[in-house]
Amino acid sequence: MSEAREKVAANAEAESTAPAQPSEPEAKIYHRAFPGWVNWLSYLFCRTSLWISAKIMFGVEVYGMDNIPRRGAVMLVANHSSHLDPPLCSIVTHRHLSFLAKADLFKSRWLGYLISTLGAFPVRRGEGDRGAIRTCIGVLKEGKALLIFPEGTRSPDGKPQEAKKGAAMILSQLPETLIVPVRIDGSFEAWGKDGKKINRTKIRITVGQGFRVADLKLQESGKKQLYHELGKEIMRKIMTASA
Numbered sequence: 417m418s419e420a421r422e423k424v425a426a427n428a429e430a431e432s433t434a435p436a437q438p439s440e441p442e443a444k445i446y447h448r449a450f451p452g453w454v455n456w457l458s459y460l461f462c463r464t465s466l467w468i469s470a471k472i473m474f475g476v477e478v479y480g481m482d483n484i485p486r487r488g489a490v491m492l493v494a495n496h497s498s499h500l501d502p503p504l505c506s507i508v509t510h511r512h513l514s515f516l517a518k519a520d521l522f523k524s525r526w527l528g529y530l531i532s533t534l535g536a537f538p539v540r541r542g543e544g545d546r547g548a549i550r551t552c553i554g555v556l557k558e559g560k561a562l563l564i565f566p567e568g569t570r571s572p573d574g575k576p577q578e579a580k581k582g583a584a585m586i587l588s589q590l591p592e593t594l595i596v597p598v599r600i601d602g603s604f605e606a607w608g609k610d611g612k613k614i615n616r617t618k619i620r621i622t623v624g625q626g627f628r629v630a631d632l633k634l635q636e637s638g639k640k641q642l643y644h645e646l647g648k649e650i651m652r653k654i655m656t657a658s659a
Contacts, residue, residue: 624657
């Protein structure tokens with residue numbers, strides 16, 4: 417085991433991975449998914465529709481799709497500056513992505529059912545939602561693909577923000593997980609955080625080479641410092657991603 421992996425694994429001991437019971441009504445929607453074939457057809461239909469719409473509206477170009485493995489656990493990490501980013505990330509791979517969505521979206525029964533079917537599960541921002549972290553870990557342990565926005569929320573100006581500790585907490589439990597950086601350029605100009613309308617502008621998505629915690633040179637040893645250092649390295653990988 418490499419030094420970087422040992423540091424992360426050692427600090428993970430302080431984080432409990434015991435199953436969590438959902439405490440909010442909207443969290444229960446995630447467990448009321450439709451049968452598997454309905455999920456698959458819904459996801460396929462939505463992904464195809466999104467791909468066509470993105471090509472027409474934004475002339476979307478995707479580079480490096482082959483950097484995402486066809487099977488096995490993988491965490492896609494992307495920059496976040498627009499509501500468009502989650503659906504845009506879904507078109508970079510044929511795999512069914514699981515992703516976090518703010519808990520308020522699950523208060524609507526039909527929207528909750530829809531995004532749950534598409535792979536979303538709720539997170540309570542700013543409250544250290546350990547239940548969401550455990551769910552993410554469970555997704556990866558099942559060998560599935562997980563999408564994470566390390567910044568935690570949309571950038572107010574389109575520039576990369578400091579990563580929150582969520583992604584680092586997940587990786588501290590599963591340091592062998594393959595991490596694939598995804599850089600989205602143009603989504604802020606298309607529909608920024610305070611944008612009143614969607615603009616037809618060019619969007620480019622670059623999927624970089626995958627890496628693992630062991631590949632990073634992490635200097636800090638304390639848990640808080642280690643999370644900060646890991647988050648900083650993840651953001652650097654995202655913003656320098658090249659196919």
